Amino acid sequence: MNNSSKAVVSFIVGAAVGVAVGYFLNSDKKDELVGKLRYQADKLKDKWKKKKDQFEDALENELA
Structure with a gap:
């Protein structure tokens, strides 16, 4: 495959990706997906906060 063929592909x-993204951004499913992503992000944030708190408690116990 030469350079001009690669450029065309x-x-x-x-x-195609641009059309797909444009379609997605104008669809009704956008709000549903954004809501699911926010929910998952909040769950992950809570999980990391709990781990951080556990680590801080363990560190305080070691240093005490």
Whole structure:
């Protein structure tokens, strides 16, 4: 595959991704997906906070 063929394939793939993203951003599913992502992010944040608190408690116990 020569450079011009690679450029054409890259352009087509980029255009397809752009169309897909544009369609997604204008669809009704966007709000549903954003809500799910926020929920998962909040769960992960809570999990990390608990781990951090456990680590801090263990560190305080070691240093005491």
